[in-house]
Amino acid sequence: EPEVTQTPSHQVTQMGQEVILRCVPISNHLYFYWYRQILGQKVEFLVSFYNNEISEKSEIFDDQFSVERPDGSNFTLKIRSTKLEDSAMYFCASIDGGPGEQYFGPGTRLTVT
């Protein structure tokens, strides 16, 4: 069964450092997403990406965040200057061209110290 993959599984970084979280969505999918889940809280939408551009972003997705699809397979989330409150699980997801099931990757646990 096709799956979304994410690397690394766990990233520890110091406050103020830049991090890049990587995702490989399912190959024929067209819509890509990043969500985050702070420990003990709900899963929150960050951003959606379609046709090589951001199609929607939440209030959380401020200027410190950016996304890219640098080649035909990877989808990255960059946090320019991490804060303690960025510590969370970050999930990548993708869907095909229609309103089908959104497939989630296993997540990257980001710890900012």
Next chain:
Amino acid sequence: RKEVEQDPGPFNVPEGATVAFNCTYSNSASQSFFWYRQDCRKEPKLLMSVYSSGNEDGRFTAQLNRASQYISLLIRDSKLSDSATYLCVVRGGSNYKLTFGKGTLLTVNP
């Protein structure tokens, strides 16, 4: 008002019990509705979609009432493997983004 609100739980039930989860959503323009399950520190996984006519998948039954903006999930004959957090999820907009409830933790005890 929270966008998606669920019973806070947690629920602790014995094996074989029937357990019900309730959820309300605030955006009447929401288009699609789902129950996901999430195991500890894992990604959400789709359990089932929810339709206005109600739908069943084995031991799981989901109901949607658009008029009252209410979604439910019933698990019959619960198993130890049903222990997880159950997430009520709605989808809307042209970008198909998902809005999650906080989830209700279920523990099924032997």
